[in-house]
Amino acid sequence: MSGHAGEPFAELPVAPKPRLRRFHQARWDEPIIFEQSRPGRRGIAVPAPGVPAVELPDTVRRAEPPRLPEMSQLHVLRHYVRLSQENLGVDQAIAVGQGTCTMKYSPKVNDRFVTDPKVAELHPLQPDDTVQGVLEIYWRLERMLAEISGMHRVSLQPASGSAAIYANIAMIRAYHASRGEGERRDQVITTMFSHPSNAACAKTAGYEVITLMPDENGYPDIEALRAAVGPRTAALMITNPEDTGIFNPRIAEFVALVHEAGGLACYDQANANGLLGVTRAADAGFDLCHFNLHKTFSTPHACGGPAAGASGVSEALAPFLPGPTVEFDGSRYHLDADRPLSVGKMRPFLGVTPNVVRAYAWIMALGAAGLREVAETAVLNNNYLMHKVLQIKGASAPWGRNRLEQVRYSWQELSEETGVHSEEIGVRAADFGVHYWTSHHPYVVPEPFTLEPTESYSKEDLDEYAAILEHVADEARRDPGLVKGAPYNQTIHRIDPSSLDDPGRWSPTWRAYTRKHLS
């Protein structure tokens, strides 16, 4: 017998694996679903009325059937299974490349709890006494997050991290309004390395936004804060460590400066994974904070949600929490909607219950010592990976090695030498089965890439990831065109994005595409 291209097969034992994986992403060359339709086919049957039909007046009856695909069940299933295979989750890949996103293992057992009818088939407006289990989980998770943050109370209603930021701003606004200072306090201060949603949510809520830039050491500039705070300050919205992974040691001073001016201090704890059991929002004097349950507390990222946010507040802010709250009278859990100062509803019903259940189960599997171990391991992993990445010629970490759980690196030196940009290096790295993200805009760190190796990854994973980056950096030097021509091992080849910003050609749906390009 002979093998590939007529060469003889290798002998046993099988040779060792090469240093880098010979990865290839699934490539099903799958048509768009509309192209697989054949009139008359069906994917699922629905119950017949079994009672007399209702005649609709013409004013409300649909005139033409919607042009949805018509497919049998297997073919719908197969199409989407193929698409899922053309996607990289934490379950398959070493997902350390989405810094700020805290990509960690989402335990499978927690998914089972939420697909059980005891969660999946609950209606959110059932009587309290029929959902005691869920209400107890809300109550217990609230107490846990209050302990982890040091805050007085926590709302689990927000649908995501940004929604929690918005809920916090809504409470800040209500707090100042309750003191007759709502009109006057019309500015929110944030920092360039805090998530853009702090700025964007504040603006949406009607605030003028002041953004502090980093000083020469990479910390938010405290002199700029001194200049910015005053009688118009509603709040400081700040991340720490920031998206650079740098912890601002003067954070309590920042909070004090804002308090002296009568403003509130709100802590975006998206980057809390290295801090669990180490330091708490309340310890630095914050009035509000938020966590992302899909980041720090392991609920799956789900291609971008459903997620869940948690808004923590001090006792002074508690009356403004979104309603209803979950209360416990010593024997029964119930909802309290009679809260006159509440900002009201942030979303329908109580919260994203499946993710509340998952986050609770995750904390229960770890306990206090486990959470501390999560934090320490996340920080150790990051410092280890940084050690490996900074050995790669052309990679740097602006402002030095003082990082907690993530680093915003720069390929500036490599890029100046080779003309290859960070985005291109990321696309080429994907040919080896990993992904990385650059940075939010604007790119304050030139040619950025942001890595956050949470506690879920092994040393071997980190070694492999660093080896891939090293290999691609070498390629960039040897043959920049090779990197710029990537990807090679992906579902598709290089995309021409030029139509995406051209109203005459852009195709945000198949309907728009067929109208503009096929008719």
Added chain:
Amino acid sequence: MTHPYIPNAEPGVRAEMLAAIGAASVEELYAAIPADLRLDRPLDLPEPLVSEHELVAHMRGLLGRNTDTTEALSFLGHGCYPHHVPAVCDEINGRGEFLTAYAGEPYEDHGRFQALFEYVSMMAELLEMDVVNVPTYDGYQAAGTAIRMAVRYTGRSKVLISGAVAADKMSKLHDFLDHDVELVVAPVGPGGEIGDVRIDETFAAIYLETPNVYGVVETRGRELAELAHAAGALLVVSTDPISLGVLAPPAAYGADIACGDIQSLGMHQAHGGGHAGYIATRDEERLVAEFPSRLFGLAPTEVPGEYGFGDVFYDRTSFAHREEGKEWVGTAAALWGITAGVYLALMGPEGMRELGETILARTRYAMERLAAAGARVLHPDAVHFREFAIEVPSADGLLAALREHGIFGGVRLDDRTLLVCVTERHSRDDIDRLAAAVREGLSVSGTIEGAGTPAAGETA
């Protein structure tokens, strides 16, 4: 024991890594955090249940205290609906490749881009509009943003909003809009539809829901569109896409922006965890410019016959321009978008039509049965889809009586009003069982006289 979730907690590997970076302990890596900010005690948390078996036993104990809607006969709706969820929907959204992915690029995450492009494309067919967003959080947020889009588009700050909107949703809209948008509420008319509508050239939009909070299908869409357009305003219509196999989509009667929740399209009730919001418009650059959400578009690649995807008009977003972008964008509810796409592909045009017919018929049947049982059905002459309101002497009293029969009879809108939800999951027998229990429950206090439309809902 090394915790199963933390591979590098193993002491040997930890020591190796510390040695590699030249640190004596992990503590050294925390040098940036000042001592006075450090927690000097362990967190006060419950003892952990590290073994999976013990965790499962604990969770079963807690969750076992819930009574779910496969155990009780539930007629609860009011924004969260008990539709049948096809097994294929659960199969696809349970796949780890989708469930545990996040925000990869259009190459290694081609599947996510294509699945979401197909979702928005199927919604576009259902809605007869060319532009649909990657989902936002829920229908409440979709309504808030759709209104803000109209406000920005017109440069005006007043919006006429139908009074037939859920109280909780109104609460969200007030919080989201009040600081710079004036919401003028149009009272509900005697038939259960939006009542008298008067606007002028200071209004940005008319906001209508159909079916509305009482399950009433609004029939004056075209008239409202003409009224809005005559004043230079937009018509924004919130509708549940599950109704669009039989009901005309908002674009067909002139709506400029459609929005709503997609929980009905393949998501479990999940105690309110199945929500995602859609927003749709025609393909007009100025309108598209007002979307805060991501829009995924089709693009060519180097290889003929290969579809690539990317962000359409990314420059609109807060990802691109922080506070100078439109509102904000972030993690919302993408997996429910993918799932809704699976649902629509399974159903096809005929499935959506048949489902709509079944729901219309069973809703009407339930209205008639409950009226015959002695409840006063509100707005009996209006077309209802999936929900209707009944007036009874005591909402709490009747709900308690129905509970005795293992029935969650409806959502309490006020002291005397209940909202009853009927879907394809409710058989004729289920409805008859409800009617019999209502008859028995009302026989204590008798039927009632009275009129008027109740408040649009108080919910827990």
